[in-house]
Amino acid sequence: MTSQNDSAQDNTRFSSKWTVHVEVRLKARASARFESIRTLVHTYMDSLQRVHLPSVLEGWEDVPELGSSVERITVCECACPSPSLPAEEMAVQVHVYQPTDGDAFEEFSNSAGGRNDDDDTMAASVCELPNRGYEGLWDSLIYAGDIKMKLLDYIHATMVFSDANVDFNLVSWNRVVLLHGPPGTGKTSLCRALAQKLSIRLSHRYTHARLLEINSHSLFSKWFSESGKLVQRLFTSITELVEEEDGFVVVLIGIPISFIDEVESLTAARAGAMVGTEPSDGLRVVNALLTQLDKLKQRKNVLIMATSNLVKAIDTAFVDRADIIQYVDLPSREAIYEILRSCLCEIICKGIVDTIAVPSLKQVQILELVNKPTTALSNSSDSQERSKNVGLRLFALATCCRAQGMSGRALRRLPVLALARYIGVGSLGSAYGASQAPNGRSGAPVEVWLDGMEKAVSDQGMQQEKLI
Incomplete structure (x- = not known):
């Protein structure tokens, strides 16, 4: 069964309209029906003439039903190259969600319960x-590519192919x-941000979602032949979570999102076993x-x-099972800015x-073509000139980074290192004639912070040289 939301997913090649995702975060104690909120937000969106991409919407607070239940309405990323x-x-696709508290999790033990030893470590945590602890994480991640x-x-x-019941013998994905x-x-x-994003975007299909983080190091036992059993035991627990679809309508099925951190500690073992440098227990793992992945x-x-820092150490059979193998590089100058x-x-x-x-x-890329930054503290009343200089200095700092x-x-x-080492907490509100901020704090001039961050970057460079 395919929902209307699924049929309207991003695909500009077959539609004259751009799909715009709108995420609606409810207040912690709100009891309004999701469908009612979704309808009200659609109505509000219809009243707008133009929407910026991305942006946080304002004005919906005047709608009583929204003002009493909604905490935030965000227009998210869109494939459209235009800023609005x-x-x-x-x-418009509206996704209504109500985040849980940050400490809402449980743990899986890797102990079978029958052996009296100290090998009872936590194999995984379920969130x-x-x-709420992952709110804003997706937007904070900045990469050079898409x-x-x-x-x-x-x-x-994968959802499209699954809903169409495509024959796995002919078209396969893992x-x-x-x-x-x-x-x-x-x-x-x-990984965590994607799990959070999927739990919101697929809320019309599933009643809840979970992120299961595996502590891969806990799956190796000090007892010979036990490690492979630990893996099977853990994935039995995962399968039980996945099977929560039994007895539910498809759109209400829970969606466990299994996550293995630093997977090379598990899969690197087999290559060593093949050449006799790794015990056969590692091969069993x-x-x-x-x-279990195939199941x-x-x-x-x-x-x-x-995730892996050393992809060459991962077993080739595991790599072959990955539908997407994505290299995540150090940030480019633009991403750093x-x-x-x-x-x-x-x-x-x-x-x-x-x-x-x-x-x-x-804006700063255009400014760089015709301007040069100055490191002097500016007391100019021309806010536009001062803003321009801040952007140029920050772009130059990005080049150094x-x-x-x-x-x-x-x-x-x-920013923390700049304050701790080069600005000083006591200087806030007194240095360089700082202004009084609306929240009662004294904000230091931005030039002071740029000075501090430039010194912090220089110091980081010298410390790195000493490590070589």
Whole structure:
């Protein structure tokens, strides 16, 4: 059974309208029916003449039913290259969801319960989705290419083939995605963010979703021949979660999203066993893992995601089962600018830095062609000139970060390092004639923060050289 929402998915080649996804987050204690909220949001969207992509909508608070139940309405990513769309060119899909608390999870033990030893570690944790702890994670991940949209399109493609009951003997897919690349590039975060996004986008099909994170190291037992059994035991628990579709209508089936972190610790063992450098128990682990993956591939409500820093160490049989093998590289200069810009905008929003407009990537690329940044502290009353200089300095900083090969993880801690090492907490509100922020805090001039982050990047570079 295919829902109307499925038939309206992104496919601009066959439609004159662009699919626009609208995510509606309900308040924690809201009791309104999802379908009622969805109808009201559709009505509100019909009243708009043009919508920016992406954007957070305002004005819906004036609708009593929405104002009492809804917390946020977001217009999400769209395949349309334009920054905005008129109403007549939009095919709106509304996704209503109510996130659970961040600590809503359970754990699976790898113990069989019959052996009295200290080998009883947690094999996996299960998190109910959508989860408030993962809110905003998807938007915070910035990559040079269209990795996120590629993954979403892949999930939709598997749904289309599953709903059409395509013969697996003729057309096959395994529901396995492998992300690999250097540490700190956001592979694990992308898996969690995709799980959160799917729990929202597929809310019309499934009543709830789960993210199951496997602690792969716990699946190796100190007892010979036990490791393979641990894998089978864990996947038996996963299968029980997947089988929750029994007795439910298709659109109400739970969707477990199985996630294996750093999968090379499991699959690298088989290659070593083949050449006699790995004990046969490691071979049993990998064979058990591959067997369980094959059993799950025909289940339409399960997705296997894996991350690895060392893709060459992964068993080729596992790699061959991956429908998508995606390399996640260190961020480009443009992606770094977007990351640094998002960091700066956040501390501006929170009143730590005084209010100033930070140019978008497209704006700063144009400015770079005809301008050069200055590091001098600007007290100019010309806010436009000051904003331009901030963008140019931030773009120059992005160039330095790229030259050092900094990861997204390292980039997002620069504001903290800048404050701790080069600005000083006590200087906020007093240095350089800082202004008073609306929330009562004193925001320091943005130039002070740029000075601090530039020094932090320089210091990071020197520390990296000492490690070589």
